[in-house]
Amino acid sequence: MKRIVLSLIAAITLTSTITSISMAAPKKAPAAPPKPPVLDPSKVDKYTGEYAGEFVVDGKKGEGLAQVIAEGKGQYRAVLMRGLWKTAKDARQVRIELTGKVDADGNVPLEGKGWKGTLIGRKTLVAKADKGSFDGKWTVRKSPTLAAKPPKGAIVLLPFEPAKEPNMDEWANKKWIPLTNGAMRVGRGSNFTNRKFGSVTLHIEFRCPYEPTRRGQGRGNSGVYLQKRYEVQVLESFGLASKSNDCGSIYKVANTKINACLPPLQWQTYDIEFSNAVIGPDGKAKTPPMMSVKHNGIETHKDQVLPGKTTAAAASGLTVKDSLMLQDHGNKVEYRNIWIVEK
DSSP, X not given: OHHHHHHHHHHHHHHHHHHHHHHSOOOOOOOOOOOOOOOOHHHHOSSOEEEEEXXXXXXXXXXXXXXXXXXXXXXXXXXXXXSOOOSGGGOOSOEEEEEEEOOTTSOEEEEETTEEEEEETTTEEEEEETTEEEEEEEEOOOOTTTTOOOOTTOEEEEOOBTTBOOOOTTBSOTTSEEOTTSOEEOOSSOEEBSSOBSSEEEEEEEEOOOOTTOOGGGSSOEEEEETTTEEEEEXXXXXXXXXXXXXXXXXXXXXXXXXOOOOTTSOEEXXXXXXXXXXXXXXXXXXXXXXXXXXXXXXXXXXXXXXXXXXXXXXXXXXXXXXXXXXXOSSOOEEEEEEEEEO
């Protein structure tokens, strides 16, 4: 009898356990991390950008371009320049800077160097002086090579479809972030192609973040390194008088002929012709490495001879082939539509 009772108790306990297990809520899979937002320039800042129109200086009429730069806390700087930035020959002879802060009406009164004006965001910028005037309307320039399709025989390093996360198999650093706008965003650590290249034609598109309170090398900084050695600087240098460490420069080697930058959060292009060094039997260069660059379709460097490396390179010395490198400098720069044609 005792044995029967114990068996019944064991059976009841087992049944109860099975029931409690079956009634327990199923465990949920861990939630995927949220996708980073894709920023729309029109929803970030309605003043930053370009305004094109008639520019009169000392009684001389011509085309002019005003570039409006955000400096944080409602403060803006407008740079008035001659020409419309179509070629490097448009090097501005005139550069007038005005500053101002957003007022209660949502406009920006501007003043500087004997000029006064008003900026109405994404509409107009007008300014006057004793012997001059500027009357510009909001304009959006785009690179003529934007969204260029890879030619036959090209190696596609980052395929681009506007509403699809890119395939990043060609890249070694998986901590970089694919975005739903077809780009990859800088993650932790620089990134390198798995393949190595010698002389190439390179097309690459990039977008600098909107960081109005940052300055200099802390503002939208990254870099495109051919063979991990030779950097074409990526930086949010819109509207600046360029130096050899600004966007479009071959870093600390050659200043860009013209600042061809577009505003932050606008897509820009580099089209680069790179010729590898020809190395003799003694290990020395019979012909040095050289580079030509078009920034947003404007030629900024032509057959520039390169040193052994530029600053912050991941390698040095002459080589026949090495990886393309994209730099992590702590800023959320985005890249897309990257392809290479080997020469």
